[in-house]
Structures are given as structure tokens and as C-alpha cells.
Amino acid sequence: MEIAQAPATHRLQPGAPSEEDIDLYRTLGANAAAGVAVVATSVRGRDYAATVTGWLPVSYDPPTMLVSLYGESRIGEAVSASRYWTLSLLTGSQQGIANWLASPGTPLEGLMTQVPFRRGEVSSAPIIDNALAFFELETVATHPAATHLLVVGEVRAMGTLATGRDVLDPLVHFGSAYHRLNR
Template sequence: MESSGTLSAHQVDEAEPSQSSIDLYRTLSADIASGVAVVSTVWRRRDYAATVTGHMSVSYDPPTMLVSLYDGGRIADAVSESGIWALSLLGSAHQGNANWLASPGTPLEGLLNQVPFRRGPATGSVIIDGALAYFELRTVAIHEAATHLLVVGEVVSMGRDASGREVQDPLIHYSSSYRRLSS
């Protein structure tokens, strides 16, 4: 790091990145603002849900989305195996739910006891009450990418639970913490 407070250019040429390259990537990529969402599914008659920030719209025709899930996590296994899932976009009022569902080691039994939700009409997956928008999806492709799975889904149902000012107040993840878009 230079004394001016800026990071110097850093080449990543190694087949295996060094710890300093990984640390630098974490620092720089933390400045990518992202909406916060909950991905959920039902697998083996059990609900699975987790907070995610790696999601995006892929196509409008047909409506298609992608979510990035840590390959070692139970949500990745459940979404991969079930073939159906939901994505609930969160507003700032959902920060407590986002923290809970992002916590490592949350219990599988009772995971959603403190989270208000309803079932999606197409998949039966959890939709967080008051979601800015929700999408229910059917998996069409799964790609391995480093430590993550990129799960691509075709939208089978969608809608909005929030209204008025709630829609204008999404929960954003930026610089390693939650932020509000509006004040």
C-alpha cells in the first residue's frame, strides 16, 4: 500500500493466488455495492434459507436470474438438489433477518422461527414478508466457479410485497457492511 492511502497495482499471475492477492481482492471487491436478498428452497421437506449479495438478472426473455452460493454451504446443496428456489430482495427494515440468515452456524431446526414469511405460490419456497420483490425460479444450469456455484434459474413466479416508501429503501451491502440507499 502506498503512503497516499491508495492501493498500488497488483498483478495476479500465479496459478494459485497468494494470500496477499486474496486479501487485496477482498479489500477491493468490498467496494462493489450490491442489493441484499434471501435465497430459499424446500428440500427433503425442510426449509433452507440464507442471505446473499451475489445475485443478478441475466435475461428478460425469458426472465432469468443467477445467484452465487458458497459450494461448501448447506444452502448450495439444498438449491442444487431441489431444482427450485426463491429470491426475496430485502429492504432496510429486513436488516435483522439478513444478519440472522447470514450467521454461520444458524440452526437448521427453527431457522425461520423468528423470520416472518409466506410460501411462494409456484415453488412453496419461503418468501420474506415485505420483500421489495420476489422471484421463484426453476434451475436451468449450475456452473462451478472457484469456491462457489453459480445457479441460473428461469423465473416461474414473481411479485412485490412492499409498497410506497419501502420500495425506495433497499438494503445494500457495501464496504463490508449493510447500508441504506435513502436516508
């Protein structure tokens, strides 16, 4: 994979960014390795889930996390409408799940029929089986940010479902592709 070289400093002009600005931002932003996770919730008996790399722990006291969701996406709208949601950190062996839930045009009905999961005890939202770690969260704040919605949640339950070698094998996104730390 070849990474585009940018000048030492690329200044953006005031106003809307150009396509060149957006492309360079995407290229440079892809240089940050990020853990791959699934955000999920249930609204009116329907499950919603999507693959995300824009998440982070915010505070340990109380345990709080943040996720960035495209504001006009089904998952963005569903998490906004729901009080509770889950974040499941994926293992290297779960790349297929990451691909499925990141695909545009996944079906609204039956989205989770291809994904092994269990229901959270607090949230009743899907938690991906064999997740490296999972968190059940209650939304405490939402903040619009450009095209995205930043959702802050306090952790209400957490744990791990990974076993064996998967415990040391997180799925990582880097350079616009998925990678495993252990094979």
C-alpha cells in the first residue's frame, strides 16, 4: 500500500473544504490505528448495528465512553432514539462481522441473522459473541459535530466474551484496511 505524500503543511482555505482537502484528510486520518468495534441498539423491537472505529474511553470515574456516528445513518438515528446501546470490541477472527456491518445497504430486517450475539442484561441490545470486550452504555449527552453525532454514554455493564487466542488478537483498522496483531 502506498501512502500519498503531502507537503509538510497543507492549509485549508476558509469555507467548505475542497475534494483535495477531503482526500488528504482521509489519507492522513487513516494513519491512526484504531480498534474495530460494533455499536448496537434496539428500538421498538428492531435491532440496529454498525461497525465503528471512532470510539474512545472518556473517563474512568464514572466509566464513560464516546462514539462518533454518521448523523444521517440508521445507527446514528437509532442510538439517538434509544436510551441504551452497546459497544463490542472485535477480535481478529471477527473481520467478517466487521465487513458485514460496515457494508452500505445492509438490510433493515434481519440485519443480525448473520451475526452471533446475545442480549445485554441492562440494555437488551445486541452484544457480539466472543467480543474482546463489551460495554453496555446509557446515553448522557449527544453533540452534533459536522456530519457526525458524538454520543457520550456512561457504562452500566461490561465484560469480555473472548476465549483462547482471541483474547490477545484485537481487530485493528489502519491504512484503510483491517489488520490482526496476532495470526
